[in-house]
Amino acid sequence: MVDFARLWDVLVVGGGNAALSAAITAAQAGASVIIAEHAPKAMRGGNSRHTRNLRALHPKPTDVLTESYLEEEYWDDLLRVTGGRTDEGLARMCIRASEHAPGFLRDCGVVFQPSLSGTLSLSRTNAFFLGGGKALVNALYRTAEKLGITILYDTEVQHIAIEDGFAREAIVSWRGFPERIRCKAIIASAGGFQANREWLREYWGDAADNFQIRGTPYAQGRVLKDMLANGVQEVGDATQFHAVANDARAPMEDGGLAMRLDCVPFSIVVNKDVERFYDEGEDVWPKRYAIWGRLIAQQRDQRAFAITDSQALHNYLPSVFPPMKADSIGELAGLLGLDAAKLEGVVAEYNAAVQPGTFHGNKLDDCRTEGLAIPKSHWARRIDQPPFYGHPLAPGITFTFLGVKVNERARVMMADGKPSGNIFASGEIMAGNILGQGYLAGFGMTIGTVFGRIAGEEASKLVRN
Amino acid sequence: MSETEATIEVRRQMEICNACRYCEGYCAVFPAMTLRREFTTGDLTHLANLCHSCKGCYHACQYAPPHPFGINVPETFATIRAESYAEYAWPAPMGRVFERNGTLVTLAAFLSVTLVLLLTMALQDPAILYTAQTGTGAFFRVIPYWLMVGLASLSFGYALFAMGMGAVRYWRGTAPGAGQKPITVAPVAEAALDILTLRNLGGGGHGCNDLDDSFAQTRRWFHHAMFYGFMLCFAATTTGAFYHHFMGWKSPHAFLSLPVQLGSWGGALLCLGTAGLLWVKTVTDPGPVAKRLLGGEYAMLALLFLIGATGLLLLVIRHTGAMGVMLAIHLGLVLAFFLVMPYSKMVHGVYRGLALLRNAQEKRA
Ligand SMILES: Cc1cc2nc3c(=O)[nH]c(=O)nc-3n(C[C@H](O)[C@H](O)[C@H](O)COP(=O)(O)OP(=O)(O)OC[C@H]3O[C@@H](n4cnc5c(N)ncnc54)[C@H](O)[C@@H]3O)c2cc1C
Ligand code: SF4
Ligand code: SF4
Numbered sequence: 001m002v003d004f005a006r007l008w009d010v011l012v013v014g015g016g017n018a019a020l021s022a023a024i025t026a027a028q029a030g031a032s033v034i035i036a037e038h039a040p041k042a043m044r045g046g047n048s049r050h051t052r053n054l055r056a057l058h059p060k061p062t063d064v065l066t067e068s069y070l071e072e073e074y075w076d077d078l079l080r081v082t083g084g085r086t087d088e089g090l091a092r093m094c095i096r097a098s099e100h101a102p103g104f105l106r107d108c109g110v111v112f113q114p115s116l117s118g119t120l121s122l123s124r125t126n127a128f129f130l131g132g133g134k135a136l137v138n139a140l141y142r143t144a145e146k147l148g149i150t151i152l153y154d155t156e157v158q159h160i161a162i163e164d165g166f167a168r169e170a171i172v173s174w175r176g177f178p179e180r181i182r183c184k185a186i187i188a189s190a191g192g193f194q195a196n197r198e199w200l201r202e203y204w205g206d207a208a209d210n211f212q213i214r215g216t217p218y219a220q221g222r223v224l225k226d227m228l229a230n231g232v233q234e235v236g237d238a239t240q241f242h243a244v245a246n247d248a249r250a251p252m253e254d255g256g257l258a259m260r261l262d263c264v265p266f267s268i269v270v271n272k273d274v275e276r277f278y279d280e281g282e283d284v285w286p287k288r289y290a291i292w293g294r295l296i297a298q299q300r301d302q303r304a305f306a307i308t309d310s311q312a313l314h315n316y317l318p319s320v321f322p323p324m325k326a327d328s329i330g331e332l333a334g335l336l337g338l339d340a341a342k343l344e345g346v347v348a349e350y351n352a353a354v355q356p357g358t359f360h361g362n363k364l365d366d367c368r369t370e371g372l373a374i375p376k377s378h379w380a381r382r383i384d385q386p387p388f389y390g391h392p393l394a395p396g397i398t399f400t401f402l403g404v405k406v407n408e409r410a411r412v413m414m415a416d417g418k419p420s421g422n423i424f425a426s427g428e429i430m431a432g433n434i435l436g437q438g439y440l441a442g443f444g445m446t447i448g449t450v451f452g453r454i455a456g457e458e459a460s461k462l463v464r465n
Numbered sequence: 466m467s468e469t470e471a472t473i474e475v476r477r478q479m480e481i482c483n484a485c486r487y488c489e490g491y492c493a494v495f496p497a498m499t500l501r502r503e504f505t506t507g508d509l510t511h512l513a514n515l516c517h518s519c520k521g522c523y524h525a526c527q528y529a530p531p532h533p534f535g536i537n538v539p540e541t542f543a544t545i546r547a548e549s550y551a552e553y554a555w556p557a558p559m560g561r562v563f564e565r566n567g568t569l570v571t572l573a574a575f576l577s578v579t580l581v582l583l584l585t586m587a588l589q590d591p592a593i594l595y596t597a598q599t600g601t602g603a604f605f606r607v608i609p610y611w612l613m614v615g616l617a618s619l620s621f622g623y624a625l626f627a628m629g630m631g632a633v634r635y636w637r638g639t640a641p642g643a644g645q646k647p648i649t650v651a652p653v654a655e656a657a658l659d660i661l662t663l664r665n666l667g668g669g670g671h672g673c674n675d676l677d678d679s680f681a682q683t684r685r686w687f688h689h690a691m692f693y694g695f696m697l698c699f700a701a702t703t704t705g706a707f708y709h710h711f712m713g714w715k716s717p718h719a720f721l722s723l724p725v726q727l728g729s730w731g732g733a734l735l736c737l738g739t740a741g742l743l744w745v746k747t748v749t750d751p752g753p754v755a756k757r758l759l760g761g762e763y764a765m766l767a768l769l770f771l772i773g774a775t776g777l778l779l780l781v782i783r784h785t786g787a788m789g790v791m792l793a794i795h796l797g798l799v800l801a802f803f804l805v806m807p808y809s810k811m812v813h814g815v816y817r818g819l820a821l822l823r824n825a826q827e828k829r830a
Contacts, residue, residue, distance in 0.1 A: 042530075042531050043531070043532075049527055050527050052487060109679075111671045111680070113489075113490040114490070128490070130490045130491070130525075130671070131487060131488055131490070131491060131521060131522070131524075131525030132487030132488070132525055132527065133487075133527065134524070134525050134526060134527050134529075135521075135524065135525035135678075138524060138525075138678040138679075139678075142678065142679055251533060254532065256485070256527045256528065257485060257487075257527075258481055258484040258485035258528075314502075317483075317484055317486075318480070318483045318484055318502050319484050320480060320481050320484045320485075322480075
């Protein structure tokens with residue numbers, strides 16, 4: 001039985017990577033720690049259970065990372081995706097600390113894949129978890145249990161009572177029963193609000209109903225909203241989120257990574273009105289995949305269709321749901337519910353614009369179009385080798401960027417500009433400090449681990465005083 | 466192999482895995498999977514037999530139940546493996562006995578022990594069974610030499626032949642679309658090394674999910690103990706036969722003689738390994754386990770344990786009046802083992818070996 005009368009040193013809200021990194025660090029420093037995770041045990045771990053790797057600085061090759069990846073290059077990469085919308089101080093601090101993130105996770109029992117493998121060719125910048133995020137989450141929970149951390153599943157934190165920047169207790173729903181947890185410090189690691197359609201609707205209207213939530217349905221943003229309403233300073237753009245092109249047939253929630261389609265660079269993409277709307281061959285895919293979710297979210301009914309032929313089929317990963325397949329473009333249009341004549345026209349116009357070039361599947365090549373209003377700058381090959389394939393696309397939302405403002409000690413900033421007395425935050429709930437827009441593959445787990453460790457350390461220091 | 470509910474289900478799962486690939490670092494199955502886009506039943510059978518049930522991909526799976534995708538690769542692979550044992554069994558009608566394998570193995574053990582006891586009593590003066598026999602040829606005074614050798618070589622020969630036929634049928638049935646490639650030395654050597662070191666059972670060093678989502682080497686060590694225990698027992702029998710035929714040295718041999726030493730260490734390891742594996746089976750997380758197959762697996766492990774245990778007991782009491790009965794029981798169990806071998810979990814060794822060979826070939830293609 002849980003002792004709800006007890007005064008805990010640290011309450012950690014959430015049960016993903018950021019929460020567990022914080023809880024483990026605090027417990028290792030001697031604090032008594034309780035974790036409140038909204039999900040039941042089988043679905044624990046939030047978005048973190050769907051992840052695959054983390055981005056880490058390293059001056060020389062390690063057993064899991066090739067070559068080297070230094071601060072300036074890391075920072076440049078971040079600058080490029082965020083277009084400068086980032087807090088340089090926090091970002092550089094996080095980048096530097098990322099060097100020690102894999103080691104910390106390894107000490108917690110996480111196993112990494114040797115650097116040779118990896119389908120995304122990211123093994124220079126990103127360390128891959130053996131078995132992926134769920135295996136990571138399992139290892140972290142196991143370590144937490146060994147450290148004697150109390151873990152409450154099925155427990156939603158509904159309200160944090162804040163007075164003068166100080167939190168004394170949290171109101172929770174524990175397996176459906178109302179309870180309160182008293183504590184000396186709180187670490188909020190409850191993720192974003194991407195699974196809260198009503199909230200998304202405030203910015204996106206009805207379109208939000210067609211967004212697929214790639215990760216956990218428990219990311220309702222309840223703690224975030226509660227904190228913002230109770231004097232915590234907001235950061236980031238509420239309308240911004242990370243989104244990819246998902247298979248339109250994916251489940252609306254928790255579909256995970258396997259639902260994303262990476263056929264876009266090898267296809268042409270049209271919307272329901274059979275119009276192309278963006279350069280499919282703009283840049284190498286891992287760098288550009290994150291813009292497509294947003295692009296599709298802006299189309300009618302949040303739908304798009306990637307059209308390829310048998311020549312392109314083996315250039316991209318197989319999809320969970322088989323593509324529509326037909327012997328002619330007209331027939332394919334029928335299967336996809338598109339205007340056949342129009343699609344034939346678009347494909348013919350595209351084919352006519354394709355210039356001769358040498359195709360290279362995984363780097364920028366010289367296959368491009370000429371004369372189209374919306375060009376295809378790379379990997380442009382004629383779509384003329386039946387059978388033809390069509391993948392229906394929908395936006396898959398990964399996480400939202402609105403969050404709570406923190407300082408470099410992971411302490412939450414109050415609206416009056418002062419740091420909170422005992423509230424800390426780590427992970428997606430504060431990622432907006434660094435990610436004003438855009439996303440760098442593997443950076444979510446880095447932010448969670450780095451700030452989780454800082455929050456855990458600071459919280460335990462605080463309660464020991 | 467023919468299309469069944471299980472092959473349809475595992476094809477669905479492989480299509481999801483092939484788009485996900487998070488488990489690519491766990492075992493040979495996933496790299497082999499990525500070589501394919503479409504999965505024939507032969508492909509699925511090959512992949513299933515390449516899986517050694519480490520359960521890593523279950524505990525790591527973001528789509529494991531209660532997720533609506535319900536991915537449980539180890540469980541469905543185990544089902545496909547069992548179906549492939551049945552499908553390729555020789556003679557074909559015997560495939561059906563895989564359905565109630567636990568019952569079959571238990572029944573066979575019981576019947577052959579009874580048979581050997583009855584035969585002994587019918588052929589020999591029953592008193593011999595209860596009086597201490599010592600000196601050269603003591604065992605054969607209880608069970609005549611011709612009977613022992615006759616039963617053993619007939620049943621073992623049959624087992625080898627039936628399993629060989631199964632192996633040929635399996636190899637043809639799991640041929641990839643392009644057909645068979647000639648077998649060359651390098652892949653054979655690699656597969657042999659894989660088999661002898663049981664390399665894959667260790668998860669590449671970090672261990673397998675033997676009991677739950679933590680990594681351990683428990684199952685690997687018990688399996689090793691069983692495997693090498695079995696091999697030592699086999700070696701003991703072979704050296705015993707060699708002594709008998711070529712050196713003229715008749716059993717029972719001295720305690721420090723080669724056959725007795727091989728046999729005792731082998732028996733002890735066999736008991737340890739099978740008992741350990743039985744224990745692992747009872748305490749492991751039931752999620753990724755194909756419950757329907759457990760009966761046959763328990764029965765086979767128990768039979769091997771009893772063979773080891775009766776062998777050891779025989780050594781302990783061989784100078785007493787209990788030797789006769791113990792010898793009959795021990796040989797009865799061995800006879801049962803040989804008889805059911807082609808129709809039991811034991812065939813997994815053959816098919817897994819071939820899957821490793823095919824995998825070693827594919828890697829070189
Ligand atoms: C499909 C997919 C793939 C991804 N791949 C990668 C990748 O490879 N690398 C990478 O770096 N990032 C990846 N990301 C992003 C990454 O998942 C996140 O950045 C990271 O997991 C954030 O960790 P977190 O702990 O902050 O949030 P989460 O892991 O989402 O954890 C939030 C936790 O809070 C709990 N919670 C929410 N509200 C409450 C409440 N009111 N009370 C109690 N608990 C609550 C949730 O149940 C959950 O356990 C991916 C995301 C998705 C969806
Ligand atoms: S078992 Fe699950 S996590 Fe592993 S590859 Fe298959 S779908 Fe992905
Ligand atoms: S259970 Fe282990 S051996 Fe079998 S497929 Fe999964 S990871 Fe591979």
